[in-house]
Amino acid sequence: xxxxxxxxxxxxxxxxxxxxxxxxxxxxxxxxxxxxxxxxxxxxxxxxxxxxxxxxxxxxxxxxxxxxxxxxxxxxxxxxxxxxxxxxxxxxxxxxxxxxxxxxxxxxxxxxxxxxxxxxxxxxxxxxxxxxxxxxxxxxxxxxxxxxxxxxxxxxxxxxxxxxxxxxxxxxxxxxxxxxxxxxxxxxxxxxxxxxxxxxxxxxxxxxxxxxxxxxxxxxxxxxxxxxxxxxxxxxxxxxxxxxxxxxxxxxxxxxxxxxxxxxxxxxxxxxxxxxxxxxxxxxxxx
Numbered sequence: 001x002x003x004x005x006x007x008x009x010x011x012x013x014x015x016x017x018x019x020x021x022x023x024x025x026x027x028x029x030x031x032x033x034x035x036x037x038x039x040x041x042x043x044x045x046x047x048x049x050x051x052x053x054x055x056x057x058x059x060x061x062x063x064x065x066x067x068x069x070x071x072x073x074x075x076x077x078x079x080x081x082x083x084x085x086x087x088x089x090x091x092x093x094x095x096x097x098x099x100x101x102x103x104x105x106x107x108x109x110x111x112x113x114x115x116x117x118x119x120x121x122x123x124x125x126x127x128x129x130x131x132x133x134x135x136x137x138x139x140x141x142x143x144x145x146x147x148x149x150x151x152x153x154x155x156x157x158x159x160x161x162x163x164x165x166x167x168x169x170x171x172x173x174x175x176x177x178x179x180x181x182x183x184x185x186x187x188x189x190x191x192x193x194x195x196x197x198x199x200x201x202x203x204x205x206x207x208x209x210x211x212x213x214x215x216x217x218x219x220x221x222x223x224x225x226x227x228x229x230x231x232x233x234x235x236x237x238x239x240x241x242x243x244x245x246x247x248x249x250x251x252x253x254x255x256x257x258x259x260x261x262x263x264x265x266x267x268x269x270x271x272x273x274x275x276x277x278x279x280x281x282x283x284x285x286x287x
Contacts (some may be wrong), residue, residue, distance in 0.1 A: 151182020
């Protein structure tokens, strides 16, 4: 990927950093659904409090969590809280149902279905861009918690020609069954990379010649920003927006013009609007 490494570095100083770091983001959303139970399959399900706690600590994505109805002790409450952060479906069931699923009574009141999705490596994003013959274009999602939003953004990424989506290992939803469904098949064609530290990842990608635009309602209007060349759109959490440390890593801050009485957009909608401004500018720059 050497052609992205150096020829864009000088442009960074020209663009400047128009960062308004303490403003609120313009994304809002929520989700709440229920799922039916199923029988355990080898390799996909994890039983027991310690095993599930370690799976969460390791950054594993849990599709569904089955909890014994009535259990509210500290360990269970912690597992449920962490699973909710991922956007996991949580079902509270009678103990007899969990016994039937596990085939025993050693589940300790909790069973988790682990996502079977295999995440891509970062190189896959650059390979995709090289194969398409264009500068890299990625979405970086900072603590997106709603699986419907993640799925919709992956769908948008595919349709607008982006090369991949980068998500954090912790404090965000991973690829769950809901995400797969919301992506409408795009998950099969769009690389999704999971990283430990979003800020560090941005710094590493800058060394490859990429620029990063932080989406924020008080940023410069997207029409005034230069979104051509190797670009990453950073989209924040549905309630809090892009975190301060991540925003500080971005090169500039952009906003979607709003003419109505409210001043907030769903995260996936805002991502779509900004994505097509990138598409528009890229097409215009070729004329």
